[in-house]
Amino acid sequence: MKNFFNRVWGFFRSERFVSILSALLCGVIAVPALPPYGYIFTLFIAFSGLIILLDRAKSAKRAFALGYAFGFGFFSVGLAWVSNALLTEGMGFAALAPLPPIGFGIWGGFFPACVCLVAYKAKEGWRRIAVFAAAWGVSEWVRAWLFTGFPWNLIATVWTPYPEMLQTASVWGAYGLSAFTVFSVSLCSLLYRKNLPEKGSASWMPGAYSKTTACVLALIFGAFALFGVNRLKDNSLLPDDNIRGIKIRLVQPDIPQGQKWNKAQAEEMLMKHVHLSREKGAETLTHVIWPETATQFLLEQDEFARAMAINALKPGAVLITGGLRIEKDKAPLNPSFPFKLYNSILVFDDAGYLLAKYDKSHLVPFGEYAPLRSTLPFMKKFTPGAVDFSSGDGVKTVNMKRQLPVGMLVCYEVIFPAEVVDEDNRPYWLLNVTNDGWYGNSAGPYQHFAAAQMRAVEEGIPLVRAANTGISGVIDAYGVVRASLPLGTKGFLDTGLPRRTPNPTLYARFGNVIPLGLFAVVLLLAFFFPASSKKVSGENV
Template sequence: MSLVGVRAWFVGLPPWRRRLALVVCGAAGALAMPPLYLFPLLIVAFVGLFWALDAAPGVRRAFAVGWWWGVGHYAVGLYWISAALLVDPQKFAWLIPFAVVGFSVGMALFPAMVGLCARLWRPTGPAAQLIWMAALWGAFEWVRSWAFTGFPWNLIGTIWAFSDAMIQPAAWIGTYGLGMITVLAATAPAIYGFSRRRRADRTVAFVAWLGLAALGLAGWLRLDLAHIRFFDGVHLRLVQPNIPQRLKWVRGLRNGHVLEQVAMSRRPPPPGTPPPTAVIWAETAVPYFLDGDPVVRAEVARAAPPGGVLITGAVRTAIGKDGKRRVWNSLEAIDRAGRIVATYDKTHLVPFGEYVPFRGILPIEKITAGQEDFSAGTGLRTLRMSGIPPVGPLICYEVIFPDRVTDPTDRPAWLLNITNDSWYGRTSGPYQHLVSARMRAVEEGLAMVRVANTGISAIIDPYGRVRHHLALGRAGVIDGRLPRGVGAVPLYARYGNAVVLAIFLAMVGVSGVLSRRVKV
């Protein structure tokens, strides 16, 4: 059967079957994401979405098309959130159907808005509509980064993380821009489902594929010309203890967890490897209030190398001017004498994980340990401490936000992401999180060091390549050198989402020109 026949069959399905088909298309698109990378399914997903939007008779129907597609896409792509609710199943397992279904339904509003806007202004001709839909997709991925506190997880551009060359364009156009070009190319075969194909339609499809191939070639050339340099005298040790989340805060085990990580930190380096100048632990690796417990702090300080620091995640507390106690999810650096020499408080908190929105209305507890909500930090910072270059700290999912990972007034020399992905077990979540860290490294042109409790810990160079890693579910340490950033600040790091806006406006302009020509 030709694509013309496939399209006729697809748009001619009875309403309930069409909705089911859209859910399946969205789910297929999710399987193209990390860690499976089944790229051909992305073509199926977006071709189906485009045909359904083209056949939708009005704005409300187009909104519904995008919504049904989004339900399938996010239910499959983000299923791993249910694993966090199984850490304490007696308290939270009952929330799984509400969390997975509710989250998918809510996230589906973004592709639904793509459908709605695709119909509010409907260019004439498949080629113009194709470009308009791809531009809208990039725009609403950006909206997703800040709406409802923001959650830009599994951006379409991340499907290329299996290829070091194909993620290099993120240095120039960001992950959002790479996603727009990807959606355009993946949807282009939809053109051949129309019996009447104008020359402009075929040309746009060809240019979309050619453009994607050109980006890949440019990425390959960038890597071919790349020369990695390292900071002199800087040697890192990353500690991955692989402590299950259900045991992490058990009162009788907490001290043993700390001692285990101290012992791992003090192991002799492999033959021929210099001793570390900095040791790094994961998010909340210390299950105590370090700032108020000198005994624990002295014990933890034994992990700091002579003349260097231990960087660890810990919960921090203080009494505010209003007399109320506040709690932060923090990164703290401790020297060998037990002094806290640098602190960063997590700025972007996870709703329901670290605080409960509308706490006075919703009768639920936050998922993380403790009764109190975490407070947000004052913003991104660059930390300076002995033995290492200036670093931009990121805690947990702060690394998923393009153009929001460095202090714009004080650019760091490298990035550090500490996280605790043990909440998500052996699901796709930790792999997807790692890919986000790799994309930020490419966008910023800076090395990214990722330290995770249960994995995947890694040293990532400024081209997004993983140079050292510890697999998910393993205990161990990584000893490695710290790569320097690329020579010149990448275009995306310099201008941020202004680059994405320029691409969006260019695509809208081309769509408008093609639409007017068809009318004539």
Template sequence: MMALTGWRRHLTAALLGGLATFALPPAYAVPVLLLAFPGLLWLLDGAATKRSAFLIGWWFGFGHFLLGLYWISFALLTDIARFWWMMPFAAAGLPALLAIFIGAATLCLHVLARRLALRGLARVLALAMLWTVAEYLRGHVLTGFPWNLIGYSWVGFPPVLQSVAVIGTYGLGLVTVAVAGLPALLGDRSESRRRAMGSIAAGLLLVALIGAAGWVRLSQSDGPTVPGVTLRIVQPNIAQTLKWNPAERARNFERLLELTAEPPAPGAHSSTQLASTQVTPTHVIWPETAVPFFLERDAAARQAIGSVTPSGGAVITGAPRVRTETDGTNRFWNSLHAVDGSGALLASYDKFHLVPFGEYMPLRGILPVASIAAGATDFSAGPGPATLEIPGLPPFSPLICYEVIFPARVKDASRRPDWLLNVTNDAWYGISAGPHQHFAIAQARAAEEGLPLVRAANTGISGVIDGYGRPTAYLELGSRGVVDAALPKALDNTPYGRMGDLILVVLLMSFGVGTTIARQTA
């Protein structure tokens, strides 16, 4: 692998990056990382220049994101006549941009390895640190896009996932890359075989200890729920091509009303607390932009919602919001509203972390192109995370669509909620890996914060996740129906919930010390 050059080297790097994608949801084939990252290090062993080191990382990242984010281009199929020209940019352009972060990481590793004479274990630890820094930057630069962080590989393994309550998803990714890179020592002439095998064994033991600690944590949980609260999550499964069709809007709205009014009937995937009984829902949750009208201006729509609202409860729904400014122009928000039985608005929330090119067009003055979801007029951003209170419910933090993907940025830090509510519309991406990845990300947020998370998605996956990141009720992707579920109680605030990514800084410093020690003892 060191001897590979030219297109063979780049193709191998891309294939290794694609292979690493299979560790992520929905596949969770974590052992492939034990091949992908050693392969990346061996390819870097053959890099003689900074340019070649960058390109190896870039091609690895391109293959990784091309396979992991293929589904993003599906959003353009909803109006292919308008957006056909954007297909190459969505399918390959975004992976190409995101791959720059990986290329920068391998470039830095190449430079540091030569200037500091990093070999063996020291170089593996340095790769883990630089990969994590690259992920962190990817999650923050230009509003950030921390999708498919390598730490999400463990969402399918609840005991290991518990570690994010302390070190967060970035921290779990740091440990994951470090352990996954250790087999590279078997091909390193500067390392004895005995030391290489010892390092690999120590890495696997560390993962086992993390899993054992998580298993103990889970075994001590008894799954308490909030008394007197039963949530009905409505999944209408409306195709994106029909969602905003003027001829279908009224029918789509009626479908939501009909599903809301159905008799209590916990589904096959309901929480055990409700599986054997019929409990009348106290509150109803609809997905993002479920209502295609401006509720604050449409009394008839509010009255219709009020007619199916549980007594003393509320319907919480996504809907667009509009305000006419003094100059006669309109501003729009992607919002969430709570409506009571009288049709009154109890509370509202405006999405603050908007999707570039989807809900607004960056540099619109330079790029006079309609955004995919918002059209020619951009959505405005809300003020930020908020904690809402609705009668009969514990206070909660609303998150619209991909606001849930940002670690440590899902709640008002000054007022911790008792649960998280994520309403979304993944119909843009059809039956693909995208909705599965989105649900897994929500599981990680719940485990990080120790807060249950309720998710209502137009086409799925909808459900309830407890504070340990475990689904307690859900509706399958592509199905239509409702699920009635209890609301799990919040756990005590986690270390990550209190300190956020300050813990990551401590971890990176610890790895830096470990790298120095490994370098000196090599």
């Protein structure tokens, strides 16, 4: 027994444990750089620290473990707010609240682990940093489609409070901006080089490239800021340069998630939207926009509820609302419910006619459907209702008479780069309706809003966002927030519609070809140089 405790104590005191724990802490330290906190300096500490630990790794196995520890810390803490959904009143899943952060950490850790494994093969110094950054960009791209995809908290979103630094996303998208950011902040690892005498002294000494590195950092950030400043000089950024004849009202009812699906309050919740829609100034509105699943009623079938809803409109206006929609299902999984259920956006005119509809296509696993339910009938989702949502036909531009073509996105469909616009029919504006009430007053809604900013810059198209509990707002084609309603407030926002950029951005034209091509070039060039000579250790991780 004594030997066992000695081994355990020895492990916790070992350099191996300390380095992995340090990598875990580096991942946690990176989180405050994300919205809503914005402490970007923490990225310099986090990524430089990880590179230094990687330089000291004695085996590929250790490098993988360091990356995994970093990713576990970054994703488990950065996505801890997801647990709020399980704490919603009446859900009955409070006991499971610790599981999402742990699950995201276990899942997310593999991406930085693979990045570190690739970077370990490169020569130490700027080559390794370049490989690390390019591999990080590739890992974010993979994260966007693997297992249906979840590209949340891309590193690029740390720049959303600073529109000048966002503008390069119009060229290489969020993945390119993420890689550039990771490369830049990781260069700080060259400012100091570890002095490792035979006995493993922990002393530090200035690196030979300190001045050069500092100058390179200043030039990089200066050049990117200058590019952004010049791009923001475009005339379409003027506050009064909106599309003429359009006045939009965004309704933010701020209905707590615990009340939203209470059948006894269904009519009350609907009227809450109507009253906000008819407040002062409604006479000049052309569009009234409600958030995702604004009402429990099936507005296509329920004439009484539809009549109540269009009471929100003045003559000539249209109502765009998130809502549930059903269609007859020829082969239902549940015979007691022979319909397909959609999470949709519905457009009604002032007479109650359905002008257009859009069905959400990128559904949330376990939130809107239970994966593999047809094979594993016991699988269930964590949200109310026994019926899974069906997927729509995909991204499309909705065209209506006397209306500008609009690209519609429901909830987290907005987080996927290069997947928000119909390339063959470019819309004049994007609409994102969402219900972030699941997550309360947490970081989640801010991070969701930041993703919407990124899509606007990438595509050069303004984005209008209506959210149940916030954040509702209007983002112009350059990612600048023109107006918004704070999280957790009830109200409405009257706004114009900014213009899209005169021409599609480079990213809108070529998509991920540009960033992925750059990553491939960096990786190929870096590996033309010989790998650093390392004495491979046989110790286990």
